[in-house]
Amino acid sequence: MTTKTYCWAIIDAIREEMARDDRVLLLGEDVGAAGGAFGASRGLFDTFGPARVRDTPISEEIIVGLGVGAAMTGRRPIVEIMFMDFFGLCLDQIANQAAKTRYLYGGMFSMPLVIRTSVAVEMGIGPHHSQSLESWVGHVPGLKVVMPSTPRDAKGLLKSAIRDEDPVIFIEHLALHRMKEEIEDGEVLIPIGKADIKRPGRDVTVVATGLMVGKALAAAEILAAEGIEIEVIDPRTISPLDIDTILASVAKTNRAIVVTASLKPFGFGSEVAAQIMQHGFFDLDAPVVRLAPPFTPTPFGKGFEDFLNPTADKIVAAVRELLA
Amino acid sequence: MTTKTYCWAIIDAIREEMARDDRVLLLGEDVGAAGGAFGASRGLFDTFGPARVRDTPISEEIIVGLGVGAAMTGRRPIVEIMFMDFFGLCLDQIANQAAKTRYLYGGMFSMPLVIRTSVAVEMGIGPHHSQSLESWVGHVPGLKVVMPSTPRDAKGLLKSAIRDEDPVIFIEHLALHRMKEEIEDGEVLIPIGKADIKRPGRDVTVVATGLMVGKALAAAEILAAEGIEIEVIDPRTISPLDIDTILASVAKTNRAIVVTASLKPFGFGSEVAAQIMQHGFFDLDAPVVRLAPPFTPTPFGKGFEDFLNPTADKIVAAVRELLA
């Protein structure tokens, strides 16, 4: 076991996969000699050289397009879009090209492409560096969408993503970059499409994604002191969603809260609520609660973000209300 | 009263508003001398001239950006993105710029921008000309999203959109372009944010959008013959959603189906289901049903589309099942 930060876990995953398979490439802004805008590719340029680790211009559309074309010709590219907020510049390549190529051509092409990106919720950088836009890609068939909440999950999911034959959107949480966890030294592979029960409980099912998982666990501690045991489920994969694990939990708890940094309308909370309703309606004692920031852009500054985003205290309050 | 097609209703709306307010402009591919790729700007170039009706290059990002900048300097632009499938090329200007400008600057700017676009569901043109992507924009605060299902609604909503101080995404349904309706000759203004009960009923609430409204009404006819009266609600505006009208209906019917061309995950059906659950859970006798195409891209050809998309028959079957 070695203690790793979320950031180093990502680097390890890429390094291991690049060493394992020389078809793996890394492309993006500042990913090369600079080691990544957030340090998440440190050392890779030195190890694998400029052919396989390439700095791109600030050209988001072609960054993804390079990945699509390279994947169609036998490579396994990892491309980086620095912030998920920039997806509006490259969503055509993601949603119309990468996502649809296998389908369109009747399975004649594979699309082993990983699109790494970062969400900077809670960093106070303002409206263009704060959006958790998993809904945009979760709505697109052909894509897989992954949001790791711990270093080990990040490593295991990224390695699985790189080996996947389908395009995977890999969403890193900048506010988690320094989080530490012990990770076993051998191969770590976490399956895409499988939720993780981060803490078992019996009273309320709390589904939380990415950065919100830690808050849900903190809320669980507070509530446990009151004798309330929430079950914290981290879906880890947004699409395809492991609804079975969630339903099994709801069958036990009869109550659910979904905590997200993504906004409510058309958000992950709505999707989970709709699916719980569809498959577990008669297990529910109360409506599924969506805990999410209000429907506004994110202004500059931590003060606003603390106000807007779910916190452990807000989760505690929501659980208490749901049980009242 | 004059009988108008959906297409001419749109032209009328633009013509009336351009005549009324010379700050109104129309920009887009082929909108000028050619009168629009689908004929939806016929005559406007001749009437208002090349300064106010402009053909653009195939440059979706700047088409929207021109609208943003012109709106910030006192104009009321209507810009056209030929198919909604192309939103991946301009979503940054839509979601990060148009949607956030008022907010970001504390209300110092208005953004009276209309983004007209077309959805070609059921036209058989394949994966890049078939997507109903209202989820992408419905998820973005600051935008309004409108989907008219009849000529009169199209006219009245478009005129309201042009007079609105906020950016409005106006989604036209190509398969409705030839639909006809009588429209009164005076001013027609339909408020944004207000749902319309297209057919009252007592047994099941059917919420349908755009092209699906007609199918729901056809289903209503079939069901009425069996003594089943469905209430067909056309939200007309996707965001902000008039949930009150839907809830009032569900309070009466205790059952709801949402019929969309948008795909299920993170789709309009999920959003409506989640909101009905949140506010009307104890009114529900059964889970809200989402009737939507399966989670796939759209292949070429009408045969596939008929299979994938909701039809009157599928709605009838869903209603019967819900009442069984």
Add this chain to the structure above:
Amino acid sequence: MYDAPLDLYARMMLIRACETQLNDVFARNLFPGYIHSYLGQEACAVGVCSLLGDGDKVVSTHRGRGHYLAKGMALRPMMAEMFGRASGICGGRAGEMHAADPAIGVLGGNGIVGAGLPIGAGAALGMQLDGAGAVAVAFFGEGASNNGAFAETLNVAAAWRLPLLLVCENNLYAEMTPFADTVAQPRVAARAAGYGLPGETVDGNDVFAVRDATARALARARAGDGPTLLELETYRWGGHFEGDPKKYRSRDEEAAWKARCPVARLRAVLLAGSDADAARLDAIDAAAEAGVAEAIRFALDSPLPEPERALDHVYAA
């Protein structure tokens, strides 16, 4: 790869016959959807693709049949794909704007104007990493050259010296809008210099001129000297799609361009040279017509795909 003038002629005639007969089929209401005709541009596809091997990749557009046939896609499955039939090369699900064939390096058409350019660069990156001297070719229209994707592609291809041919078929119109109305500088090739790659404009209706320019660009690409932007001046005989009334241009202009017919020009050259006599060429014409007619019959006789096939291939099995 095919070099013999008669082979070039045969391939151009095949495209010509295909486009002509499809228009007839369309006029008889037997075609499902839009036809984006390649009529008039045959020398472009054939000039470029005749110099490519199966290992070389081609990225096409919404107007792709010329490229598919020139690159060697088998006629029947190609045709059946256009009609959306189960016997189509993609099972009839890709349709008129989208056929592909990885076996011969056709990476597909595209419904999004300009979107093939970044993908072409990605394929060229694949070829560069393979190191086997293969290239990628991205075809696109002059209308696409106004899209941001074009500029990003020129820049990256040049900066990385990718083995990429950027082939612009400048047919003067993008849908109903004349290219000249959307630009201040109408020479597409002139945009290359700003990004540091060579740009060349050639007569796209002269198959030999296209081949010469392609050969130069290929030599550069295969030698590791990077991309070239080729602008092929040509004309779309039909409307944007069949049925377009073409109000945006004059019948005189159309006649002038038809007088520069690429197929007729090649035929004249062949007849003037010693290669072939009229009978030989007529036989080629007849074979092309017959082959196309047979392929269309094959397509029309083929069943539509089972609708349930729509559920396949969303993800890897």
Add this chain to the structure above:
Amino acid sequence: MYDAPLDLYARMMLIRACETQLNDVFARNLFPGYIHSYLGQEACAVGVCSLLGDGDKVVSTHRGRGHYLAKGMALRPMMAEMFGRASGICGGRAGEMHAADPAIGVLGGNGIVGAGLPIGAGAALGMQLDGAGAVAVAFFGEGASNNGAFAETLNVAAAWRLPLLLVCENNLYAEMTPFADTVAQPRVAARAAGYGLPGETVDGNDVFAVRDATARALARARAGDGPTLLELETYRWGGHFEGDPKKYRSRDEEAAWKARCPVARLRAVLLAGSDADAARLDAIDAAAEAGVAEAIRFALDSPLPEPERALDHVYAA
């Protein structure tokens, strides 16, 4: 609009003082978030904006303070905005990358590289329709010139003869990546020709050279002759943001560029000419320093916005 050399100097010194003192504040951990310093580029903003009237519009970038101050944004509300305070010009919600002031034509910074260019074209369209001779100026970095938005903007602006100045501040780096590593042709102005507009490269550290080029471009724009691309060669003294260790460049390179300090150069010119003596300039320096210090105090003393304000202005009231 300000023409007097001493006014130019005062404005450049104001920016210099602002950037220097903000770095100190940052070093003392009193700044909330990132600082994208404008240090070293003062002549660009002042050279261009000194020729603009309040009716002319400016679209800025993530590195915008120089533009704001040069265009005349009041110091205290500008500064308070940087600190995210309620007394900021946008109520403290826009922050370090985003201030705007419609009263003087500042349409805002941008967190999305390149996104200001299309908006600038839209503002220029507004000015063209107003017909009053006003122009729009879009500032951007050389890194942004690799984005598709840049090319689309050049093309539309030229095709429509928009009264737009495209002002590229080429400071050689985009974040940690040298511009030269991402292009085959590093002269940004050379991209103009392909789109049919004039492009000019000038010394961005010489405020008079910047003004001369701007004056030419403005004359063209105001006369209805369309846009100009100006490339101003300059250098970002700091890192991409404060705290960036700048491993991607040498201290020698930094020293060489600091030797070309735009403020010192103007000062030398002024001292060599008859306009001012050192005491007068020192007084200007002191006033700038004092004003900035006062503005920073004002900002730090101002309350943060009430968090509930986050719920305002999503839609028009």
